[in-house]
Each structure stands twice: as C-alpha cells, then as structure tokens.
Amino acid sequence: xxxxxxxxxxxxxxxxxxxxxxxxxxxxxxxxxxxxxxxxxxxxxxxxxxxxxxxxxxxxxxxxxxxxxxxxxxxxxxxxxxxxxxxxxxxxxxxxxxxxxxxxxxxxxxxxxxxxxxxxxxxxxxxxxxxxxxxxxxxxxxxxxxxxxxxxxxxxxxxxxxxxxxxxxxxxxxxxxxxxxxxxxxxxxxxxxxxxxxxxxxxxxxxxxxxxxxxxxxxxxxxxxxxxxxxxxxxxxxxxxxxxxxxxxxxxxxxxxxxxxxxxxxxxxxxxxxxxxxxxxxxxxxxxxx
Numbered sequence: 001x002x003x004x005x006x007x008x009x010x011x012x013x014x015x016x017x018x019x020x021x022x023x024x025x026x027x028x029x030x031x032x033x034x035x036x037x038x039x040x041x042x043x044x045x046x047x048x049x050x051x052x053x054x055x056x057x058x059x060x061x062x063x064x065x066x067x068x069x070x071x072x073x074x075x076x077x078x079x080x081x082x083x084x085x086x087x088x089x090x091x092x093x094x095x096x097x098x099x100x101x102x103x104x105x106x107x108x109x110x111x112x113x114x115x116x117x118x119x120x121x122x123x124x125x126x127x128x129x130x131x132x133x134x135x136x137x138x139x140x141x142x143x144x145x146x147x148x149x150x151x152x153x154x155x156x157x158x159x160x161x162x163x164x165x166x167x168x169x170x171x172x173x174x175x176x177x178x179x180x181x182x183x184x185x186x187x188x189x190x191x192x193x194x195x196x197x198x199x200x201x202x203x204x205x206x207x208x209x210x211x212x213x214x215x216x217x218x219x220x221x222x223x224x225x226x227x228x229x230x231x232x233x234x235x236x237x238x239x240x241x242x243x244x245x246x247x248x249x250x251x252x253x254x255x256x257x258x259x260x261x262x263x264x265x266x267x268x269x270x271x272x273x274x275x276x277x278x279x280x281x282x283x284x285x286x287x288x289x290x
Contacts, residue, residue, distance in 0.1 A: 051086025187225035
C-alpha cells in the first residue's frame with residue numbers, strides 16, 4: 001500500500017491538453033501505475049474494443065462489455081484489471097482544453113456521461129456503422145496533423161460531437177432520465193460546491209448561504225433528485241474520501257483525520273463508526289483482506 005493515492009496531471013509537452021492513447025501503450029508506459037489505485041485530474045473516455053475486464057471506479061466494480069465506452073469523471077479513483085486481456089483506446093482531456101466559454105463549462109458539468117447521478121456511464125457501441133466510431137476516427141486523424149491555428153478548435157468540435165452522440169446513445173440504453181428543472185439544477189450545483197468544499201465545510205448552512213437557498217428548499221431539491229437530505233449527501237462525500245484514503249494509502253488514522261478537516265482523530269473515528277458501524281482500522285483491515 002502506498003503512502004498516498006497517486007495523482008496524475010496531464011502529460012507535459014503535448015500541443016494541447018488532449019490525447020488519444022492506445023491501451024497497449026498505456027500499459028507499456030505506465031504499467032505499474034495503472035495497476036494500482038490512482039486519481040487523474042482529467043476526464044477519460046475509455047473505449048474497450050475487445051475483452052470484458054472488470055474496471056473499478058471508487059469501489060464500484062464495473063463489468064465491461066466488449067466494444068463499449070466508459071466515461072470516467074476527473075478525480076475519480078480507478079483501477080485497471082490486470083488479470084483479464086483486453087484492448088482499446090482512451091481519450092484524455094482537461095477542463096482547460098474543453099471549456100473555453102461558459103457554455104462549454106455548463107455543457108460539460110451537466111453532461112449525463114460524466115455526471116450521471118445514478119451510475120457510471122457505460123454505452124455499448126452499435127454493431128453497424130457507429131457514428132461514434134466515425135467521430136473517434138476524425139479525432140485520431142486530426143491529432144496526426146501538425147498543430148496549427150485550427151487544430152484545437154477542430155478537436156474541441158469533434159469531441160463535443162462525440163459527447164453528444166454518446167449522450168444520445170446512452171439514453172437508448174437503460175438510462176433513467178431525470179427531469180431538467182430547478183431541482184436538478186440546484187442539486188447539481190450543490191454537488192459541485194460540495195466536491196470543492198467538503199473538507200473544510202461540512203455544515204448544510206454553508207451551502208445554503210452559497211446558493212442563496214433556505215435549508216428547506218435545498219432539502220426539497222436533493223430529496224427529489226438524490227433521495228437524500230443535504231446532510232446525508234455531505235456525509236456520503238466525506239465517507240467516500242475516507243474510504244479512498246483508508247483503502248488505498250498507508251496514511252495513519254491521525255493523518256487521514258487531519259487531511260479530511262477533523263480537528264481531532266477521535267472525532268473522525270467516532271464519525272466513521274457512526275456511519276459505517278466499523279472503526280477506520282476495522283474497515284482498512286477488512287479491505288486489505290478482501
């Protein structure tokens with residue numbers, strides 16, 4: 001077990017923060033890294049062309065279907081299967097590459113592919129004449145060209161088209177549509193604020209103040225969309241990060257408690273046991289045995 005979860009920024013030296021890489025090359029260049037839990041600060045579209053491995057994202061085992069796309073949000077902790085043979089490619093890109101306008105940012109933040117509130121998005125590609133594969137090919141072709149004043153815009157446009165076609169396909173494949181209304185908008189905004197502030201801000205009142213909402217209104221929105229109160233969602237986010245650190249690092253309980261914003265390790269231990277019925281030490285021991 002490593003001291004910390006390895007965190008990867010985008011590779012230096014590329015013309016832009018966008019890359020398509022073959023899984024074979026990925027395993028050759030970063031063999032040890034991707035076989036361990038790691039966190040990437042960029043978005044990933046994983047195209048599993050052949051094989052049916054199990055991919056882990058934040059403790060969720062995802063059984064991959066052959067010729068399917070998996071959409072992994074930035075900062076998720078993931079682990080590649082090193083026991084099953086598979087082939088494919090990955091698209092990697094950052095916020096700074098895609099989000100040149102407020103419209104771009106809103107599109108990416110509201111995409112069902114990276115922000116599916118109920119599951120991690122996986123889509124099977126149609127067997128005949130998949131336009132998604134065609135757009136994927138356009139991206140690869142453009143990347144082989146020399147960089148000029150048009151390349152970044154062309155890549156962004158094709159990437160946006162790829163995401164749009166993928167969203168259309170996702171809605172055809174066992175997707176539960178959430179009604180786009182004020183509840184959804186406020187729930188998504190709350191989720192974004194929480195991801196940015198949960199270490200230092202664990203009180204519902206902070207998020208209500210930031211969103212200019214009453215506690216009752218925020219509770220209505222999250223209960224409608226998530227089926228949970230704001231406090232429940234805050235606890236879930238803190239516990240997810242706690243489990244990541246306990247399972248994938250060798251940091252002491254004291255170090256973890258401070259890194260999560262608890263003033264005393266005893267407070268963290270009581271909090272964790274209250275919500276999981278296990279102490280942090282018991283959870284770590286059980287995970288390591290599994």
